[in-house]
Amino acid sequence: DAKTTQPPSMDCAEGRAANLPCNHSTISGNEYVYWYRQIHSQGPQYIIHGLKNNETNEMASLIITEDRKSSTLILPHATLRDTAVYYCIVRGIQGAQKLVFGQGTRLTINP
């Protein structure tokens, strides 16, 4: 399975867009990119996922590069409640039952 690389921490001002990068240079064609977040010690929360195309939902947008080797999660108007650890996970259909969470990016939204 493809390994992901994320910056350990990022800061963003409240009301601005938060752009969280993720590198997954060894991703294979049938592997999805998932994003989850964990606020304090709460259960991780699903945000979005994609395969090849860019995706958008009520929480965020996911931009996947054409070569699929990296992606960016965009929170368009960050609020203080978006402060959390964000996990980028890459996993194929066959191994979808075993999502592996790395260290993630600790995003701090500043007032």
Place this chain on the structure above:
Amino acid sequence: EAQVTQNPRYLITVTGKKLTVTCSQNMNHEYMSWYRQDPGLGLRQIYYSMNVEATDKGDVPEGYKVSRKEKRNFPLILESPSPNQTSLYFCASSLRVAGANVLTFGAGSRLTVL
């Protein structure tokens, strides 16, 4: 409300005293799993279940048992807890969405073994 419910949320116990952490989901999900989270080690999968009577080991199954007798429940059993099982535990269930596996997590169970 669609959710995954874990109990107890907090527990302090002693070495060797058997305990069970219950997990129940009301979304009719086939897949369920257990994770533990420790500082510096992230979330690690303990066991998972693809359906009733179908369970399999995750990355750190030692010292744990699970059962899946009915679709909604997936209890985690510690037959003889030890201090190294002090951790924050999460249960999750999932739905396949266009081939991808989207997990819904419970609120967590913080276990301390003395």
